[in-house]
Amino acid sequence: MLSRNRWQQAVLLSLVAVLFVVGCGGGDDEGSGGGAGTAAAEQTLKWGLGSEFNLDPGLATDTTSAKLVLNLFDPLVKLADDLEAVPSMAESWDVTGAKVVYHLRSGSKWSNGDPVTAKDYEYAWKRAVSPELASDYSYQLYGIKGAVEYNECEKNCAKLRDAVGVKATDDQTLEVTLTSPQPWFIQQSAHSVFLPVHEATIEKFGDRWTRAQSIVTNGPFKVEGAQPSASITLIKNSEWRDAANVKLERVEGKIIVDGTTAVQSFEAGEVDVLDEQLPAAETPRLKDTPEYELYPGLGTSYYGFNVKDNITDVNQRRAMSLAVDRQSIIDNITQANEKPANAFTPDGMPGEEDIVGEGSPFTPAAGDLDMAKEYMAKAKNPKTKITIYSNEGAPNKEVAQALQSMWKQIGIDSTIKILEWQQFLEFLGPPPPKAVDIYRLGWVGDFVDDINFLELWTCDSGNNNTGFCDKEYDALVAKAKGTPETAARYAIYKQLEAKLTGPDGALPFIPLWYITYPNLERETIKETFKINLLDQVDLTKVEVKG
Amino acid sequence: MTGFILRRLLWTIPVLLLVIFLTFVLMRQIEGNPFRQTSRAVPLAVQQNLERKFNLDEPWYIQYVLYVKGVFTFDLGPSLVTRDRTVNDIIKEHFPKSVQLGLLAFAWAIVFGIPMGVLAALRQNSAYDYGLMFLSNVGYAVPSFLVATLLIYYVSLKGGLLPTNGWEGSWKYKVLPSFALGLGPMAYFARLVRGSMLETLQQDYVRTAKAKGLRWPRVVVVHVLRNSLIPAVTAMAPLLGFIITGTFVIEVIFSIPGIGRYFVTAISSRDYSVVMGITVLTSVVIVFANLVVDILYGILDPRTRDARA
Numbered sequence: 104m105l106s107r108n109r110w111q112q113a114v115l116l117s118l119v120a121v122l123f124v125v126g127c128g129g130g131d132d133e134g135s136g137g138g139a140g141t142a143a144a145e146q147t148l149k150w151g152l153g154s155e156f157n158l159d160p161g162l163a164t165d166t167t168s169a170k171l172v173l174n175l176f177d178p179l180v181k182l183a184d185d186l187e188a189v190p191s192m193a194e195s196w197d198v199t200g201a202k203v204v205y206h207l208r209s210g211s212k213w214s215n216g217d218p219v220t221a222k223d224y225e226y227a228w229k230r231a232v233s234p235e236l237a238s239d240y241s242y243q244l245y246g247i248k249g250a251v252e253y254n255e256c257e258k259n260c261a262k263l264r265d266a267v268g269v270k271a272t273d274d275q276t277l278e279v280t281l282t283s284p285q286p287w288f289i290q291q292s293a294h295s296v297f298l299p300v301h302e303a304t305i306e307k308f309g310d311r312w313t314r315a316q317s318i319v320t321n322g323p324f325k326v327e328g329a330q331p332s333a334s335i336t337l338i339k340n341s342e343w344r345d346a347a348n349v350k351l352e353r354v355e356g357k358i359i360v361d362g363t364t365a366v367q368s369f370e371a372g373e374v375d376v377l378d379e380q381l382p383a384a385e386t387p388r389l390k391d392t393p394e395y396e397l398y399p400g401l402g403t404s405y406y407g408f409n410v411k412d413n414i415t416d417v418n419q420r421r422a423m424s425l426a427v428d429r430q431s432i433i434d435n436i437t438q439a440n441e442k443p444a445n446a447f448t449p450d451g452m453p454g455e456e457d458i459v460g461e462g463s464p465f466t467p468a469a470g471d472l473d474m475a476k477e478y479m480a481k482a483k484n485p486k487t488k489i490t491i492y493s494n495e496g497a498p499n500k501e502v503a504q505a506l507q508s509m510w511k512q513i514g515i516d517s518t519i520k521i522l523e524w525q526q527f528l529e530f531l532g533p534p535p536p537k538a539v540d541i542y543r544l545g546w547v548g549d550f551v552d553d554i555n556f557l558e559l560w561t562c563d564s565g566n567n568n569t570g571f572c573d574k575e576y577d578a579l580v581a582k583a584k585g586t587p588e589t590a591a592r593y594a595i596y597k598q599l600e601a602k603l604t605g606p607d608g609a610l611p612f613i614p615l616w617y618i619t620y621p622n623l624e625r626e627t628i629k630e631t632f633k634i635n636l637l638d639q640v641d642l643t644k645v646e647v648k649g
Numbered sequence: 650m651t652g653f654i655l656r657r658l659l660w661t662i663p664v665l666l667l668v669i670f671l672t673f674v675l676m677r678q679i680e681g682n683p684f685r686q687t688s689r690a691v692p693l694a695v696q697q698n699l700e701r702k703f704n705l706d707e708p709w710y711i712q713y714v715l716y717v718k719g720v721f722t723f724d725l726g727p728s729l730v731t732r733d734r735t736v737n738d739i740i741k742e743h744f745p746k747s748v749q750l751g752l753l754a755f756a757w758a759i760v761f762g763i764p765m766g767v768l769a770a771l772r773q774n775s776a777y778d779y780g781l782m783f784l785s786n787v788g789y790a791v792p793s794f795l796v797a798t799l800l801i802y803y804v805s806l807k808g809g810l811l812p813t814n815g816w817e818g819s820w821k822y823k824v825l826p827s828f829a830l831g832l833g834p835m836a837y838f839a840r841l842v843r844g845s846m847l848e849t850l851q852q853d854y855v856r857t858a859k860a861k862g863l864r865w866p867r868v869v870v871v872h873v874l875r876n877s878l879i880p881a882v883t884a885m886a887p888l889l890g891f892i893i894t895g896t897f898v899i900e901v902i903f904s905i906p907g908i909g910r911y912f913v914t915a916i917s918s919r920d921y922s923v924v925m926g927i928t929v930l931t932s933v934v935i936v937f938a939n940l941v942v943d944i945l946y947g948i949l950d951p952r953t954r955d956a957r958a
Contacts, residue, residue, distance in 0.1 A: 155731065162732045164686070237698035239684065239691060255694040257701075313733050330817055331734070331742045332906035359814055359904045363798070367806050368813045525681030525919050528688065544688050565690025 146352040146647050148628060151359050151368060153379030155332050158313040160298035161231045161238045166638050167379065169295045171335070171356070174642045175320045176298035177343075179205050179224065179277070180289060186453060186551040186636060188289045192219070192299075192321075193277075200587075201248075201284050205277040211344045213301050213321045221271035223299040223321075228269045229253070230305075231296050234260060240296040243549060246288060248280045284587040287552035294550055323349050323643045333358055337642075350631075350646035366623070369394075375625040375647075376632055378640065383497045386438045386621065394623045397440055401636040402547035402618035403449045403556070404441070406491075406506070409535040409542075410611045411570025413489070417610060418482040423541075424465040424613040425475035426513045427506060432615070436501045439621045443468040444614035446604050447546075447560075448553050451617075451636050454593040458553060463604035466614055472512060479513045489517045489540035494527040499543055502615075517541075531568045542568060545618065548637060554583060557599045560611065571611035576602050654940065661936045668932045669720060672925055673713055681919035683729040703729055703922075716925065725926035730918045736926035739911060744930065746816060747900070747907035750827055751893030757831030758838050763881065765835070766842025767874065773847060781839065788836030797829040797902045814904040826903040830896055834888055838881055845877040852876075875949065882945050890938035894931040 156168040163172045179193040193205040211219040232241045232254045244250045248268030256263045268280030281288060291297075301319040308317045315329040323346065324337040337354040340346060357374060359365040362382035366389070369377050381389065389395050408414040414423075429443035442450050445462025449455070479485060491507065493499045503519045510517055517540075522530060531542055546566070548555050558564065561580050562572035576599065583595040602608055620634050631646045684699045685691045691699075700706045703726075704715060719726050725736035734742075765785065769778040804825060805813040815822045849855065850873060858868045900910035908927055915923035 157731070157733055159733060234694075234698045235702070237695065237702045239695060241695055241698075242692045245692075251694070254698070310727075310733050310735075330906065331738075332911070333815070333817060333904070357815065357904070358906075360910070361814075361901050361904065364801065364814045364902055364904060367801050371806050371809070371813050373813060373815075523917070525917065526679065528685060529680040529682065546688070565692065566688070 146350055148351055148354045148632075148642070148645060148647065149373065149375045150354055150356045151365050151374035151377040151379075152335075152356045153358075153365070154360065155358065156335070158318060158326070160227065160295050160300060161236050161240070163295050164239045170378075170638075170640050171337075172295050172298055173639055174322055174324050174354075175318075175326065175337070176300070176322045177211065177219065178293055178295075178298055179207070180293050181641065182290065182293045182551065182635060182637065182639070184633075184635065186290065186451075188293060196289060198284075198286075198289065201281040203279040203281065203288055205279070207275045207277065208344060209275055211321060212342055213319050214325045214340060214342070215301070215304075215319045217301070217303070217319075218274070219299065219321045220274040221277040222274070223301065224277050224297075225269050225271040226302045227298060227300040229264055229267050230300065232267065233264065238296065240294075243291065243294055243296045246281050246283075246285050246291070248282050283585055285584070286587045286589065286592065287550060287554065290552065291550040324351075324354060327353075345643070349643045351642055354642060369623050369625075375628055377623040378620065378634060381439075381621045381623065383436075383438060389621075389623065390438070392623075393626060394629070396622045396624050396629060398620045398622065398634040399442070399451050399636060400547065400618040400620050400638060401449050401451055401551065402545055403444055403447055404543075404545040404615045404618060405444070405447070405612045406615060407542050407544060407569045407612040408610075409537075409539045409570055410609070411535060411572075412537045413486055413540045416482040416485060418478045419485040420610045420613075421465045422475045422478035422482060422485075422513055423510060423515070424463075424610060425467070425471050425478060426509045427466075427613060427615070428468075428470035428509060429466070429615060430468045431470075432502055432505050436498045436505060437616065439619045441616035441619050444616050446600055447612070447614055448556055448596070448600050449548070449617045452548070452553050452556070453551055454553060454589070454596065457593050458596045458600050460597070463608070463610075463614070464606050465604070465610060470509065475513050479515075485515075486540065487515050489515060490538060491517050491519045492527070492531070492539050492542040493519065493521050494524050494543065495521055496524070503543065533565065533568050533570070535568050535570045539568075541613075544568070547618065551637065553593075553596045553600075554580070557583070557596060557603075560603060569611040571609055573602065573609065654944070657940050657943070661933065664936060665720070665929060665932060666717070668928060669717060669925065670713070672928045673709075673716065676919075676921050676924055677709060679919075683919040683921060686730070686918055699729075703727065716922075720929055725929070726922040728915075728920055728923050730915070730920040730923070736922050739923060740908065740926060740930055743906055743908040743911050744894075746905060747896070747909055748893045750816075750823075750830060750896070750899070750905060750907060751889070753823055753827035754831035754892055755834065755889055757828055758834035762835040762838030763842050763878075765839035766844075767846060767869075769839065769843040770846030770850065770877075771869070778843075782843070785836035785839040788832045789840070791832075792898075793829050793833060793896070794898045794902060796832055797825070797899060800825045800829055801902070814902070816903070816905040816907075822903075826899050826905060829903075830892065830899045834892070837884070837888075841881050841884060842877060845880045846873060849873045849877045879946070879949055882942060882949060886938040886942035886945075887935060890931075890935040894927075894934050 152167050154165055154167045156171055157163050158172060158175065160172045160176055163169050177192040179191060180188040181191045183189045192207055192211065194208050195206045197204045207221050213219055228244060230236055231238050232244050232250045234254060234256055241254050249263065249266040253260065253263040253267050270278045272278050299321060304317060304319040305312045312318060315326045318326050323340055323343045325340045327336040327338045329335040335356040339349055339352050359368055362380045365377050365380065366385050368374050408420055414420055433441050433443065445466040446459040448458050491503050493503045500521055507517045507519060530536060546556060546559060558580055559566045560571055561567065561577045579595055579599050583592050586592040586595060604610060604614065620638060622634065624632050627647050628645055630648065631644055634640055684696055704712060727735050728739060765781050769781045772778050801813050804810050811821050811825055855868060855872055858872050894908065897909045897913045900907040912927045
């Protein structure tokens with residue numbers, strides 16, 4: 104009996120011993136984990152990234168990738184805080200009708216020592232529209248003469264490639280021929296797909312040229328190392344033309360895919376900035392902390408009607424829009440201080456004050472139930488049993504439920520269907536399927552001209568899932584595209600916006616709110632870390648303060 | 650034995666073909682477009698360029714044949730969404746991390762689970778037994794994501810002892826994720842070993858061994874433990890197979906760049922080739938894990954060895 108007891112004690116003791124060793128071992132490690140940053144003079148930014156990234160400017164489609172490549176490569180122009188184009192690699196530019204000439208700075212170098220020339224941009228732009236690269240963003244360059252033809256090419260592509268209207272006439276001059284005068288082109292060329300790439304590196308490494316050990320860049324920062332799907336380290340490029348004005352020495356980017364973990368990581372002092380994916384559930388708690396920062400975004404969240412088959416009466420659409428208490432949805436559900444939308448053209452868009460004016464009469468921030476009922480009464484054969492389509496992910500379902508109860512008050516019974524994202528996209532069309540009465544979507548601008556928003560509602564637009572089709576509207580869009588003078592063009596935009604959301608507009612959708620980007624930023628960098636309307640960040644401006 | 654192993658290895662070929670076929674068909678059944686991840690519509694020309702580039706414009710049976718050919722030449726093709734990496738790259742980069750995580754979790758399970766079971770059985774109906782079995786019930790019932798979240802909150806955030814997430818570098822990154830993942834199997838093994846220990850302890854040969862005056866530790870180790878481990882071994886192999894081929898939840902919560910996280914992301918983004926590649930990999934691992942169990946059986950229990958010879 105005694106020996107049996109001893110045997111058991113031995114097992115128990117060893118168990119405790121192992122637990123103890125695992126629990127307390129290595130306490131002398133220098134604590135790579137917790138603890139806030141050390142000396143503030145150390146110019147290191149620890150950056151929590153929300154998703155995987157691709158460092159190929161031609162293939163960077165998500166915001167994480169775009170934020171990185173815009174700091175690794177040197178764009179011709181950058182967007183200032185007011186979204187005006189300001190010189191970057193291009194010292195200046197001339198626009199004459201459909202011809203744009205960029206004058207590049209001299210003396211700039213790639214990270215391998217090669218000089219940066221206009222040819223690098225020509226190569227990059229042609230590569231971005233090449234059918235071989237099959238870039239998602241190739242359509243951004245469709246304004247360039249011959250770009251569509253080359254992008255659609257199946258054989259004899261070399262000839263079409265040469266015909267694309269971008270040419271480096273010498274090392275410092277890039278000549279671009281557009282299909283028509285496009286006043287927004289200079290600003291558009293600040294987009295990541297217009298960044299230069301290093302031809303020799305791509306030829307040598309093929310698809311793998313973006314690996315840390317092979318990538319060649321020409322921007323203010325360069326890649327020191329990267330772990331696939333885990334982290335990336337950037338260091339200041341001291342050879343960069345304006346390196347003297349770059350404060351940051353080092354950027355340690357870490358991918359944290361789970362929003363809750365990201366917040367915990369921030370709170371534990373492991374990262375200084377979180378600029379993506381703050382979970383909605385955490386917002387109420389984080390909102391009052393000094394690290395919380397909110398930026399307006401260039402985007403509109405809306406609910407689109409199937410105007411073709413189902414919600415055909417404009418009075419019903421007006422009634423449904425009037426019944427929505429946007430402010431309550433923002434205050435109680437989305438909670439990121441979004442601005443209630445009163446048009447499709449978002450807040451902050453150049454010319455927005457003229458284009459939108461007072462805003463739509465059908466979008467009072469807190470809703471107007473009496474007026475909604477009046478319009479509902481005016482509707483002929485209103486559809487009172489409808490299906491709302493939305494997709495998975497907070498807070499889509501909650502928003503749909505809120506709308507459901509608001510529409511109930513004007514006598515509309517709705518059923519909510521939530522689909523998985525990919526199925527949802529396939530399902531919506533266009534053309535819209537008959538089963539859909541109303542659906543959730545949003546639009547976030549690619550570049551800062553309202554054409555990028557208003558063009559969405561043309562008959563042939565792949566993003567117009569409503570079935571709204573007005574030939575006059577399309578004609579006005581075409582006219583706006585051919586109107587380089589700003590004031591005149593904005594006047595057309597005003598007409599277009601009125602056709603959508605104005606007093607006599609067709610209201611093919613209900614504008615809900617203009618998006619915001621909530622961030623968590625450590626106070627040491629809060630003053631200098633800024634997100635612009637297009638969700639870009641300029642790391643050359645960031646400085647870690649004590 | 651060699652004949653048996655060979656036969657089993659050859660069997661993996663039809664199994665793989667079936668797995669590939671089913672995954673292929675199922676993936677094509679669900680709607681979606683790997684080239685459209687945002688609400689932004691993809692222009693027709695771009696869509697066609699992409700389909701041509703990845704052979705998606707071919708009829709499905711050609712795609713299938715091309716794919717099978719690829720698998721048997723160890724080329725799993727390019728990723729449709731992560732455009733700068735091939736499926737081989739993805740597996741090479743991410744699979745080892747999942748294996749590492751899985752093995753560490755498994756180590757927790759074995760090192761603590763088995764002794765817990767043994768102890769509980771030897772002291773049946775004592776405070777040890779009730780205490781350990783209560784712990785193991787809790788460990789088995791509480792889902793790993795909850796364990797993970799609680800661990801991060803108390804150990805990392807409040808305690809400041811370990812980092813909240815990450816994997817590369819210090820061992821500190823590995824403690825919480827492997828424990829969170831290993832807790833369930835640990836509890837499972839503890840219960841399994843306790844049960845079969847209790848059964849074995851009732852056997853005549855144990856009484857005989859005791860009666861002839863063998864020292865108790867020797868009885869336990871040589872006669873009881875060895876025979877009680879067979880059910881645990883049976884459960885171990887498939888579990889090990891699943892655990893090392895990646896666990897989405899733990900890999901997401903702790904930001905571990907493992908294959909499990911990649912797998913689920915690939916399904917929701919419709920990255921067909923990645924989904925196929927990881928499925929093939931998982932099947933191979935599980936087929937092998939089962940083979941290993943069968944071999945281990947033979948070592949633990951000579952009777953099963955003879956039956957199969």
